[in-house]
Amino acid sequence: MIKRQTAIFREARSVPPFWAVRFEVEFPPAPGRFMLADLGGPLREVLFPAAGDAEGFTVWAPPRHPVTQLLPGAPVDMLGPLGRGFRLGGAQRLLLVAEAAQLPPLLPLLEAAPAVVLIIEAPTRALLPPASRFPPTVELHLITQDGSAGQAGTLENCHDGVSPLDDLLKWAEQVCCSCDPLRYPALASRVRRVRLAPRADFAQALVLADMPCGVGACDVCRVKTRHGERHACVEGPVFDLLELSV
Numbered sequence: 001m002i003k004r005q006t007a008i009f010r011e012a013r014s015v016p017p018f019w020a021v022r023f024e025v026e027f028p029p030a031p032g033r034f035m036l037a038d039l040g041g042p043l044r045e046v047l048f049p050a051a052g053d054a055e056g057f058t059v060w061a062p063p064r065h066p067v068t069q070l071l072p073g074a075p076v077d078m079l080g081p082l083g084r085g086f087r088l089g090g091a092q093r094l095l096l097v098a099e100a101a102q103l104p105p106l107l108p109l110l111e112a113a114p115a116v117v118l119i120i121e122a123p124t125r126a127l128l129p130p131a132s133r134f135p136p137t138v139e140l141h142l143i144t145q146d147g148s149a150g151q152a153g154t155l156e157n158c159h160d161g162v163s164p165l166d167d168l169l170k171w172a173e174q175v176c177c178s179c180d181p182l183r184y185p186a187l188a189s190r191v192r193r194v195r196l197a198p199r200a201d202f203a204q205a206l207v208l209a210d211m212p213c214g215v216g217a218c219d220v221c222r223v224k225t226r227h228g229e230r231h232a233c234v235e236g237p238v239f240d241l242l243e244l245s246v
């Protein structure tokens with residue numbers, strides 16, 4: 001049974017390069033799950049929580065996203081929570097891996113384990129949130145493609161030849177990724193090489209897909225896995241990284 005809820009838009013504030021948009025709602029989504037919001041466009045918008053509590057949730061959206069155009073107090077028709085989110089299982093050492101544009105769905109996990117390491121890759125420094133936005137307990141590794149902040153290079157290949165990824169994959173008890181799905185095969189190969197026999201769900205990957213219906217009816221969000229095609233909106237959007245065959 002799909003929940004239909006009326007969320008109330010409370011505020012939007014700038015957290016460059018995003019906007020943080022707060023909604024109050026009776027049943028907020030857990031990390032990695034999503035809401036489908038009617039914001040007046042032809043299709044509902046997919047909203048992932050960047051933070052949440054018992055009264056609501058906050059979305060980090062890019063500037064000009066329709067969610068940033070709402071007026072305080074506006075009611076928003078939402079379906080959800082939908083999908084299958086992150087499954088942490090009490091891990092003590094959590095590694096988060098994100099491209100900067102896909103970072104927001106990982107933000108609710110920043111304090112989800114006693115030790116959390118976050119690696120973010122961005123094209124350039126201006127597309128990274130400032131380090132002060134993260135809890136001081138989080139160990140932050142920045143990688144920029146132009147070398148303007150942190151290490152120069154990409155997640156897989158830093159120009160100084162030392163990507164932090166291999167050591168951190170050995171260290172972690174749980175890995176959660178939010179990247180362009182085209183990056184996932186290389187990440188999966190790396191996990192297999194470093195961990196040899198990782199358990200199921202050791203590395204989980206959020207697949208950001210168009211999800212117009214959210215209930216497995218329209219087939220738009222099909223994702224290839226080793227067991228055939230799956231619907232991101234129902235069996236995902238968080239998948240076992242090693243089960244994906246993008």
Ligand code: FES
Nearest residue numbers: 214216218219233
């Ligand atoms: S969004 Fe329609 S099947 Fe997934």
